[in-house]
Amino acid sequence: MATEFTTDITEAVVDSFAGTADPRLRELLGALTRHLHAFARETRPTTGEWERAIDFLTETGHMCTDARQEFILLSDVLGVSMLVEALNGHRDPGATESTVLGPFHMTESPVRELGATIDLVGTGEPCVVSGRVLSRDGTPLPGAALDVWQADGEGFYDVQRPDVQPPGNGRGLFTTDTEGRFRFRTCVPSPYPIPTDGPVGALLRATGRHPYRPAHIHFIASAEGHAPVTTHLFVAGSPYLGSDAVFAVRKSLVQDFAETDDPSLAREFGVANPFRHARFELVLEPA
Known part of the structure; x- marks a missing residue:
């Protein structure tokens, strides 16, 4: 049966990490998913805004070199x-x-x-x-x-x-x-x-x-x-x-x-x- 993602996508993603061998990694990924999804529900970003956010993170990665760490700066x-x-x-x-x-x-x-x-x-x-x-x-x-x-x-x-x-x-x-x-x-x-x-x-x-x-x-x-x-x-x-x-x-x-x-x-x-x-x-x- 197909999952009704509009209502339970958060727990579906959390459940997808159930097989993670490292319990701390499983805990971190679950918490990250819940908080990130809660942010999206609270702010309701448009598709364009979310794409811009991804572009921003991509640009941050491109700015990193052996002498510069833009992610630490962020x-x-x-x-x-x-x-x-x-x-x-x-x-x-x-x-x-x-x-x-x-x-x-x-x-x-x-x-x-x-x-x-x-x-x-x-x-x-x-x-x-x-x-x-x-x-x-x-x-x-x-x-x-x-x-x-x-x-x-x-x-x-x-x-x-x-x-x-x-x-x-x-x-x-x-x-x-x-x-x-x-x-x-x-x-x-x-x-x-x-x-x-x-x-x-x-x-x-x-x-x-x-x-x-x-x-x-x-x-x-x-x-x-x-x-x-x-x-x-x-x-x-x-x-x-x-x-x-x-x-x-x-x-x-x-x-x-x-x-x-x-x-x-x-x-x-x-x-x-x-x-x-x-x-x-x-x-x-x-x-």
Whole structure:
């Protein structure tokens, strides 16, 4: 007997996944089907509107390359990336809060010594970022890995302008010392727009939204026996802290990049005095 799809197509599709061996995949496909069908029933898109939606997703896929992930960008501007982080992030209120990975963690960061610079082009105001990686109880974590990446002083990542920036500019993979400390030299990050030359940019323009992110540096911290954290360090006073295009700002991650007048510290860091200095502690939960 033919199925009367006008009334029970949703459950017919859900039932079609009954043989899925992976129970979690079966659960996800069933929920996706029910919510997607509910969206269609609520909004009643025309055939032309649905075709345009499919075209939009097709264009998003075509925009993806080894150096650009337009689907991550779409997830970011819809707030889904940050929602997933919130649902899966740390459970301990004393641990460093997690944020989005972003679309530019597309290449492996070069290994660098503590105190080295990640700014190979010198386009921004020089600064030092230092801090520690700690366990939740305050115990330093020696040998912790710290993956760092940021845009240059003009707001571009190395993969965006390979003709201007050498590979690995703004990136570094550091290992904390015996007291869990890290430090590196860089430039003070600046606000920048996410890429707007693709379908995500068209979506923002159509909805009257700006594409800007506040100034920030990305971090992934990991240590043996602890859950890794993907997070940001935001520059206090930066524009767009209250309207980040990807909804990733958390107050606990906003820090001063203060002008520091300390000749001995400047000598230790290998920079001219006075200098801009940000301090950042990353606290990891035991796994």
